[in-house]
Amino acid sequence: MTDIDCTTCEPARGISRRTVLRGMAIGAAVAGVSSALGPFGTRVAWAATPGYTGDTLVVLSLRGGFDAMSAIVPAADPDYYRLRPSIAIPAARTLPIDSRFGLHPALAPLTPLIDAGHLGFVHAVGLPAPNRSHFDAMDELEQAAPGSTLRTGWLDRMLALHDPDGPFGAVQMGSSTMPYSLAGPFPALGMDSLDGFSLHAAWDAASTTRWSNALTALHTGAGAALKESATGTLGALATTAALASAANTPTVTYPDTNLGHALSDAGRLIRGNKGARVITIDEGDWDMHAGMGTVDGGWMVDHLTDLGACLAAFAADLGSRIANVTLLTITEFGRRASENESQGLDHGWGSAMMLLGGGVVPGVHGSWPGLSDAALNDGDLAVTTDYRAVLADVLTNRCGASTSEVASVLPGFTGATLGVTRARA
């Protein structure tokens, strides 16, 4: 492997971050110790394992099956209105994106991001073949290696392209239950929130110190790995406490919702420069089989209102840091093209992905297959873009992955370049 010349370090983050993180990798994860490590030691580490130089990738999983056609509305497609007589979003109420599509009015907070060129969409995207079971489709989506015997998620394989360099390389925010995409050997951290990532037994600073000292002492005499798991965890706790401190508050007010909290914490983590390569967030409850409401209100409007406001707040909070962040949404399947008799939508196939970030090419990407009877696949929006094409695009352009590295993250995938993101400067 080649050495990394520091002049190629991405300037917005710079060498200090790398130094700190490499220090942690050596095992000195206790807060404060890292700064004592000189550049010599770190350079040696780099020579062996060049560090990650790409965007922070935020993967927002819209769990339950996201109905993309309620959000990025095919307002010029008469079949859409034929198939959804009671729940379609009227064309006149949508916020036009281009001649074909309009945004659901509940997503109005996102229009400035479209104007700023920070928001893009890929429509009619999904798994290469229909899979209408939540469990199976999520597993397949997040393993992203159909037909292989790999027992890892695609994010784990992406992360494994570079050695771990601290506990915050991969963080599941908002829940300590790890998604399949992060399954594998790369150490990932799950937390309900930055504030909640704490030792429950300690009630104040003195108590925290007391616990920290006692746990450290009781682990002296243990094997190296066990000892390190304790000291490393205590170090991560101290770091998280600093990230959650008043000195690192969000610059904007997020909606007081689960997603708002998770994205707010993601923003704090990114601002804290703790080497977050991947942040995953789960947002559930998109499984709208019945009573999803209309454009004027209800289940879908509530969810889109939250989603739009949260994403807008996240972008505003990031400010210029958005240049080094790519957020993408992902879902196990879209929903049926036609509504059922309960003003809901059953499990379908094609959906859409949203991409937010400084390197996103705005607009609605992908080829729209239409919703005519002939164009539908068993009653579903057909998938014209394999979701892995979007992942490959982001990996290549925003995460610094070479062609062979993309192939190792997404084995078996050979698709055309999409152009939904721009290469990093």
Added chain:
Amino acid sequence: MAVSTAVTPVVRTVTQQVVVTYKYNARTHVTTVTRSRPRRVKARFVGTKIYLLNAAGHWARIPYIWSSRKAALVYNRRLHLTLIAAAKPKPKPTPPAPGADPSPGYVSKDPARHLLRRATYGPTPTLLEDVARLGIAGWVDRQLTPASIDDSACEAVLARLPDQAEPIWQVHDLLDRGERNGWDQLRGVMTAHVARAAWSERQLLSVMEDFWGNHFNVTTPGAEVPSSRAHYAHTIRTHAFGRFADLLRAVTLHPAMLTYLNNRTSSDVHPNENHGRELLELHTVGVDAGYGEQGVLNSARILTGLSVSWDSGEYLYAPWRHSVGSVSVMGFSHANTTKAGGEAVALAYINHLAHRPETAHRIALKLARHFVSDTPPTSLVEALASTYLAHDTAIAPVLRQLFTSTEFSASIGMKTRRPYEELIATVRTLGLGAELGTGVESIEALIWMAGDAGQPPLGWPFPTGHPDVAAAWLSTASTLARWNNTMNLVANWWPTTFTRPDLRRHLTYGVTPATCGAAVDMVCLRLFGRTLTPTHRAAVLTFLDEDADAPITENTGVLTWYLEQLVALLLNSPYHLTR
């Protein structure tokens, strides 16, 4: 050794590297030869097959994989063992190599406690009395005949959940008619699993249920198995100490496994290789046995037709799906000429695999890894594998031999409790019981707690099952979750519904020690069967902000308002984490 691609048989004398020592990495399944010596042997090449002239003067075919990267033949592990056996006398029992993370200084050396830390989810005073009365071999024998152990208290808790022996068709029917909920059914499986781990008197059965449940993992909760998953757990328990051949057959033909690994939809037109592959790689001979991709395809073809009825959810042999034509894999060959005869071919194949020496070695290795050390001594693994084969794949004699082996008794402190094991051990040492009434919320909380720490019971997302080495469980997220789980349980913060003894009385038997130091010692003896090292004791007293010889008074926190903190700290130390 050279390799030839000649089609006509060619015999030539070649140099063979006889393996003298090797290392087997159980996690990566990579065998690395550390020392070998050359010898000249006659080899016969027929196409891609290679035969060596054995001592009896016969050409013996050797299984191998060609590694283009190393430009060398890579034998399967069995051949290594054979060659080692030929090269030198059987090794004497050796003390276990240190595991990935041994903490031998932390635990009591008492053989009874050692046995109970390994063979149960945690010692209790009652179990210690049992071992004292029966002796180690006697206690193991009793555990190996679980029906002889009264388990009515645990069964009373299990009565709150669906009966796992309920026939699959009946559950299928109830789910179909909406009279039972699939999620509740799956949650019941996890809850019962946890309840048996925490409170069954048949502790070794509970441990083995988890062991086999992971060996034959069917991720729970998971799609499409609500009707069969409970019965699957029941099936595993039924065969846990019996012949592995029977267990393998029952599992391979079970609707839960056939569904999980997609064999129910496999057919002659499109053989689904998932089950055929895992049967070889995970359930029996192991990935390095040398069966190759052709072996996987043959395995998948043999299994075609083993399916599940959509009407009843029960096992169904579907002859029209079976792929006919001769099959050959891992020494099993069959003409396989009829659709109707396919099931018999599959059963013969399953039985064949159960009796393969590679399977014997792999089961022995996994058992030794679970009960002895992350890197168990070869002498023990070989001995257990021999016993397995000598007893027609019966598991009970293997376990009996394992627990009475010198390697086992020499392995004190060499295993680390995984998050789920540590959680259940905490429940047991604190004397927690399921809530009163008919609810199971307290037990279900343990499922979520274990999940937070990364080890949801039966919930590993892959067919491989939870890793069984310490190195896999030391992440920051897992460590913090464990620490918080412990405090939640000790302080009754969440869940609040367990029945629990008074903590102080539970730990001190109502005796008040004279000093703070003596109080720490007393609690440690109760929890660990030993006191702390002087350094650790000093650190704990600093934590308590007390001098060792400070007298216990009404105002001392050690046994009152600070007791929960003390116990949580101790249970979060390697004294409790070491198994």
